Amino acid sequence: MKVAIVGAGIAGPTLAYWLWRYGHEPTLIEKAPRLRTGGYVVDFWGGGYSVAERMGLTAELHEAGYAVEEVRLVDRHSRRVGGFSADLFRRNLDGRFVSVPRGDLAAMIYRAIGDDVETLFGTSVSAITQDGAGVQVTLDDGQSRCFDLVVGAGGIHSPVRGLVFGPQSRFETDLGYRVAAFEADAYRPRDELVYLAFSSPGRMIARFTMRDEKTLFLFVFSTEHMNGPDPQGLPEVKAALDRVFGDAGWECPEILRELDDASEVYFDRTSQIVMDHWSKGRVALIGDAAAAVSLLAGEGAGLAMVQAYVLAGELSRADHPEAFRRYERQLRPIVESRQRSARGFASMFAPKTSLGVWTRNRASKLLNIPQLADWVIGREFRDDIALPAYVA
Numbered sequence: 001m002k003v004a005i006v007g008a009g010i011a012g013p014t015l016a017y018w019l020w021r022y023g024h025e026p027t028l029i030e031k032a033p034r035l036r037t038g039g040y041v042v043d044f045w046g047g048g049y050s051v052a053e054r055m056g057l058t059a060e061l062h063e064a065g066y067a068v069e070e071v072r073l074v075d076r077h078s079r080r081v082g083g084f085s086a087d088l089f090r091r092n093l094d095g096r097f098v099s100v101p102r103g104d105l106a107a108m109i110y111r112a113i114g115d116d117v118e119t120l121f122g123t124s125v126s127a128i129t130q131d132g133a134g135v136q137v138t139l140d141d142g143q144s145r146c147f148d149l150v151v152g153a154g155g156i157h158s159p160v161r162g163l164v165f166g167p168q169s170r171f172e173t174d175l176g177y178r179v180a181a182f183e184a185d186a187y188r189p190r191d192e193l194v195y196l197a198f199s200s201p202g203r204m205i206a207r208f209t210m211r212d213e214k215t216l217f218l219f220v221f222s223t224e225h226m227n228g229p230d231p232q233g234l235p236e237v238k239a240a241l242d243r244v245f246g247d248a249g250w251e252c253p254e255i256l257r258e259l260d261d262a263s264e265v266y267f268d269r270t271s272q273i274v275m276d277h278w279s280k281g282r283v284a285l286i287g288d289a290a291a292a293v294s295l296l297a298g299e300g301a302g303l304a305m306v307q308a309y310v311l312a313g314e315l316s317r318a319d320h321p322e323a324f325r326r327y328e329r330q331l332r333p334i335v336e337s338r339q340r341s342a343r344g345f346a347s348m349f350a351p352k353t354s355l356g357v358w359t360r361n362r363a364s365k366l367l368n369i370p371q372l373a374d375w376v377i378g379r380e381f382r383d384d385i386a387l388p389a390y391v392a
Helices: 011-021 046-054 058-064 087-092 102-113 159-164 234-245 252-260 300-315 320-342 354-368 370-380
Strands: 002-006 025-030 041-045 070-074 080-085 097-101 118-121 125-130 135-139 144-147 149-152 172-185 194-200 203-209 214-222 266-273 283-285
Touching (some): 002 144, 011 102, 011 300, 041 102, 041 300, 046 058, 058 102, 070 354, 080 087, 087 370, 097 102, 125 159, 149 159, 203 252, 214 234, 234 252, 283 320, 300 320, 354 370
Parallel strands (some): 002 025, 025 118, 070 194, 149 283
Antiparallel strands (some): 070 080, 135 144, 203 214
16 A cells, blocks of 8 residues: 655654555655754653564664663752652663653664655645545645555644644643753753753753763743743744743753754643544544643653554554554553643643642652652553564
8 A cells, every 4th residue: 555654753754664564655744854853852661662672773772862860850059959860760661761862763763764665855735635545645846646545643733633634723732831942062061861950830941961062951831931822933932931931040041041052942832632533534643643642741752653553563454444443442542541641740840839849859759769669660651552463
């Protein structure tokens, strides 16, 4: 079958990899002119790790990733007020846990498909028309292509979902926080393999030291700090972050000066996508396009890879109506469980009151108690995704 996959982030190339292995002819369509870089660091474990393992990517994954040693929460004077050893994740997950830049993860998946899959960069989909025989996809350059199936893998703002299922507002639940991230060169101080974060009510700013003299900065803040609609474009994003964090204290003045020189800044809202169905006719959705958990929950990349793996596998076993049903039947309960758990997760990053910040800081220290840490990690991070075995 010829399958158009709209979106070349993590879910799309993973799906292309497995579809090609099962004898199909995938085509990736990506509106960006090249693979997206930067973004934020994702914690990678569980079902997604197992998919990466089956793709032969684990060595590269750990080479590109970081074995974070400590999560350290500080006050405005850089005094430690909370945190825990990050080794507890690796210990409880049998070493199958790594923190990796999202752009690096996407790049290694894309490299795995080699030259076997056609990719149309700098291309958007403007219309989708389907019938019993196939799907006609109209691109923004005016050309029209025919496929047997279309899969939307374009993230929370999926154009395929908008064209086929309806406007984003119908499916999106805003969790009330905004997130931004950027990288800077030669920032000082450097705290190697430490995720270091400062919070004031409704705001958190964190930094993580990376290779090649780079530092990643992460901003999380509640919409109560916003004045008006979300910023559009780099100048507005920079102005919004300066307005929200300008008086926050700690290293914020220095970090905001680094922000002035940034050529790329990631910015988005923390939202969930909840849909009654993940497919319609010959069109299906995977990853955040179908069921975003929340980018702060840390599971989006892994779940997207699981969805891609299962969808490709089911298409190797059955025709598309039955494959779509099996795909959704297997994964919907897992995704909905993750969404329920994630709804309060953003408030752990940036509690909205001083008492909430104090309580979060104190509670984080409890993870230094081995028995309690083992229970929490086992409950929240050990997933029960048993990947099916498909035959190429």
